[in-house]
Amino acid sequence: MVSSPHEAMHRIFQEYPGLFSRVSEVLGIDIPPPTSATLLPTDLTENSPVERRVDxxxxxxxxxDGPFLLAIEAQGKKDLRKSTSWPYYVTYLHNKYGGLPVLLLIVCQDHTTAEWAATPITIGVPRWQTLTLNPIVAGPHNMPVITNVAEARKDLALATLAAxxxxxxxxVGAxxxxxxxxxxxxxxxITEPIAELTAQGLGNRPAAQQWRNLVAVDTSFYTSFMSEEIRDEGRDEGRVEGQAKGILLVLEARGVPLTDEARKRIADCNDSQLLDQWIQRAATATSTDEVFADCH
Known part of the structure; x- marks a missing residue:
């Protein structure tokens, strides 16, 4: 199952596409500032039984320097299968989008995974490497520790990713x-998506409760669907019903059209994991088709 920290580590770039410009600057990579950024479909599946999807x-x-593609992967632990998946992603995208340059950014939360992810992936034989993949890695080893309020205010998206x-x-408390x-x-x-992304990124760590307490005290906006779910998480009854109501509230608040059929599908769903997925999608979706994508 996809974890909340996994979703937050890449979804923040969907919320703030220009964030990569500041991340690359922090990492010392000379990439021209973007003039625009467009979210593209993440499905890299071909006509084969193997589904491949970049985050x-x-x-x-x-x-x-013109346009380039940025593929972002959130990586929670070492996974040897990525040594075949990541080169596939890059070469497939390079071919699909007419030879556009492709960069791969890996976001991690621990030093061991970050060190592993930064290791170049080579394809070939010892005497001749046909392809070498050099991912860009952002993690605790190179992201800034921001404990100055003025610095955090200058770039809230970067401060969120760093946290x-x-x-x-x-x-982490400071x-x-x-x-x-x-x-x-x-x-x-601005505050609502940042608060929710941070809570999501902390997952079930002890720091997550600390963040909830801080936000509840320091801000007045703490009324979103995620915060309501957090406040009620100790209640065993009605969890699934609450998740469904949360999805409907988010879609209605964002002005996403809701048909009676869509309302019924959400209200009748009793799969908590699926509802969690729909909640995450509801935060950025422009239609219920996007919320239900790939769900049958």
């Missing part, structure tokens, strides 16, 4: 307190 895919335009990647840092304080005077349309 997030962006087409980024730059003024000087997520430092979820296991012994000083990092989260800084981010929460930085949100105090921000408008609701």
């Amino acid at each position: 997030t895919l962006l087409r980024i335009e730059t003024q000087d 997520i990647t430092h979820a296991d840092n012994p000083d 990092i989260l307190k800084t981010l929460s304080a930085a949100l105090r005077e921000a408008p609701d349309n």
Whole structure:
């Protein structure tokens, strides 16, 4: 099952496509600032029984060097299967999009996984490497530890990603307190997705409860579907019903058209994992078809 931290580590780039420009600057990679970024379909499946799907895919335009594709993968642990999947992603996208340059960004939350992910993947024989893949890796080893409120306010998206990647840092309490304080005077349309992405990125770590307490005290916007679910999470009864209501509330609040059939499908669903997936999609979807995509 896809975890909440996994979703947050790549979905933040969907919410803030320009974030990669600041991440690359932090990592010391010389990439021109983007003039625009477009979210692209993530399905890389061909006519074969094997489904391949990148976590997030962006087409980024730059003024000087032209467009490139940015494939973003959230990686929670070592997975030797990625040594075949990641080169496939890059070569497939390069072919599908007419030879556009492709960059692969891996976002991690622990040093061991980040070190493994940064290892170049080579295809060939010892005397001749046909292909070498060099992923860009963002993790606790190179993302900034932001404990200055003014610095966090300058770039809330970067501060959020940094907090997520430092979820296991012994000083995560100071990092989260800084981010929460930085949100105090921000408008609701900025604070809500950041608060929810941070909660999602912390997963079930002890720091997650600390973040919930900080946000509840430091901000006044704490009324979104995720916060209501957090407050009620100790109640055993009506969990699935609450998830369904949360999805409907989010879609209605965002002005997404809802047919009677769609309402019934959501209300009648008793699969908690599937409802969690729909909740995540409801935060960015423009139609119920996007919410239900690939769900039969």
